[in-house]
Amino acid sequence: MRDLFFVAFLAAFFAAGFRRPFLFVLAYVYIDIVSPQRLTYLLLNAVPISLIAVALAVGGFVLADDKSDVRFAPRQVLIVLLLLYCGLTTRSADFPVEALEKWAWVWKTLAFAAFLPLTLRTKLRIEALLLVMIASASSIIIVGGLKTIASGGGGYGTLNLMVSNNSGLYEGSTISTVAVAIIPLILWFARHGTIFPPGWKGTAFCYALVFACLLIPVGTSTRTGLLCIGLVALLMLRDAKRKLLYLGLIAAAGMIAVPFLPSAFTERMGTIKTYKGDESASTRLAVWGWTWDYAKQHPLGGGFEMYRQNQIRYDTEKVEGDGNNATVDRKLTVDKARAFHSAYFEMIGEQGFPGLAIWAMINLGGLLRMEVLRRRYAKAEAGDAWIAPLAGALQSAHIVYLLGAAFIAIAFQPFVYMLIGAQIGLDSYLARKRATQAFRPMRPARTAKLAA
Numbered sequence: 200m201r202d203l204f205f206v207a208f209l210a211a212f213f214a215a216g217f218r219r220p221f222l223f224v225l226a227y228v229y230i231d232i233v234s235p236q237r238l239t240y241l242l243l244n245a246v247p248i249s250l251i252a253v254a255l256a257v258g259g260f261v262l263a264d265d266k267s268d269v270r271f272a273p274r275q276v277l278i279v280l281l282l283l284y285c286g287l288t289t290r291s292a293d294f295p296v297e298a299l300e301k302w303a304w305v306w307k308t309l310a311f312a313a314f315l316p317l318t319l320r321t322k323l324r325i326e327a328l329l330l331v332m333i334a335s336a337s338s339i340i341i342v343g344g345l346k347t348i349a350s351g352g353g354g355y356g357t358l359n360l361m362v363s364n365n366s367g368l369y370e371g372s373t374i375s376t377v378a379v380a381i382i383p384l385i386l387w388f389a390r391h392g393t394i395f396p397p398g399w400k401g402t403a404f405c406y407a408l409v410f411a412c413l414l415i416p417v418g419t420s421t422r423t424g425l426l427c428i429g430l431v432a433l434l435m436l437r438d439a440k441r442k443l444l445y446l447g448l449i450a451a452a453g454m455i456a457v458p459f460l461p462s463a464f465t466e467r468m469g470t471i472k473t474y475k476g477d478e479s480a481s482t483r484l485a486v487w488g489w490t491w492d493y494a495k496q497h498p499l500g501g502g503f504e505m506y507r508q509n510q511i512r513y514d515t516e517k518v519e520g521d522g523n524n525a526t527v528d529r530k531l532t533v534d535k536a537r538a539f540h541s542a543y544f545e546m547i548g549e550q551g552f553p554g555l556a557i558w559a560m561i562n563l564g565g566l567l568r569m570e571v572l573r574r575r576y577a578k579a580e581a582g583d584a585w586i587a588p589l590a591g592a593l594q595s596a597h598i599v600y601l602l603g604a605a606f607i608a609i610a611f612q613p614f615v616y617m618l619i620g621a622q623i624g625l626d627s628y629l630a631r632k633r634a635t636q637a638f639r640p641m642r643p644a645r646t647a648k649l650a651a
Contacts, residue, residue, distance in 0.1 A: 220259025292502020319624025344411030347418030375424030376603030500551030
């Protein structure tokens with residue numbers, strides 16, 4: 200029955216796309232985020248729905264979309280440059296077979312990210328893209344939130360988010376980062392969204408979804424999620440009109456929430472202070488050290504999956520007893536082929552310093568451009584009052600991602616590149632709008648007055 204529902208939903212999505220070709224773009228976004236073919240048993244597994252969707256999206260743009268004044272933004276050029284560079288490192292990868300497996304989806308992510316802004320020519324399209332992204336991620340987040348409420352969470356690596364395959368957005372730390380990152384965007388929809396009519400129902404759903412997003416780090420017991428929650432709370436402070444009241448409410452909410460948190464969550468969060476006694480944290484530090492040493496000897500990178508050659512040794516420390524009776528138990532651990540656990544070291548290990556530089560420019564450029572738009576439209580009139588808050592929300596989401604990326608190897612996470620595509624689309628749309636206003640002919644009365 201579930202298979203039939205997914206097939207019917209996708210069929211309706213594709214059918215609507217033949218009337219409005221931009222919907223093919225949104226269909227691909229939905230497929231790439233939710234991966235419905237992984238949620239079905241038979242019907243969608245044998246059909247390349249992702250390939251069909253992207254072919255229809257590109258075909259619809261080429262054949263039916265308005266391509267006047269189409270131009271590549273600088274960050275689109277950087278994305279294409281990163282795509283080409285990753286192709287070169289894949290050809291000379293330390294593990295050529297394994298590298299091709301990662302390349303098979305990375306190039307699609309980068310190519311779609313470069314293509315996506317070309318289709319975002321109106322405010323409605325930008326809003327529709329963000330709405331589908333949030334709704335698609337929410338299909339995972341709401342399930343995780345309900346299971347967290349029902350059972351207190353599954354614990355680290357054990358919360359079942361509809362599929363047993365612990366990859367993509369279905370991986371605990373990744374969905375925790377994304378769930379917290381989209382909170383500013385959800386709040387933007389509560390205040391400025393136009394696709395759904397304004398009213399208490401839409402606002403209530405948005406705030407309920409924010410609550411579900413906050414539950415995901417609890418259900419997955421991810422330390423990364425906790426850090427992201429703290430960061431997003433700090434970022435929201437800059438737009439709070441009554442900052443002291445906001446800080447008081449945040450502190451009160453935290454104190455009220457602590458007694459209700461499951462023990463699995465609080466115990467794992469306690470390891471943030473005692474990271475030397477936690478094998479997961481010790482592994483990260485050892486892998487990062489090994490990757491840095493490798494990059495110094497191979498500055499152009501070792502290609503995708505090069506971490507498979509690492510061999511690490513590290514000590515874990517466990518303190519037993521208190522005060523003068525405390526003893527430190529040190530344990531030597533030897534391991535190999537451990538993943539990066541950081542997008543920054545993922546880039547420097549696989550793509551070297553050139554790849555890291557391009558990736559950094561793509562991300563930092565987004566933060567800078569959103570800050571420019573946020574300040575430029577901070578005092579905009581009523582018709583443009585939505586722009587500065589959206590730029591700020593996109594910027595905050597991106598900053599949260601960059602924090603989470605410090606502890607997860609998500610340098611090529613498709614959801615984030617769609618977010619970057621939305622940033623570029625917003626920037627390009629506003630640039631076209633300013634250009635149109637600048638060259639708008641003056642009214643006859645004004646022209647006559649100037650001539651006199």
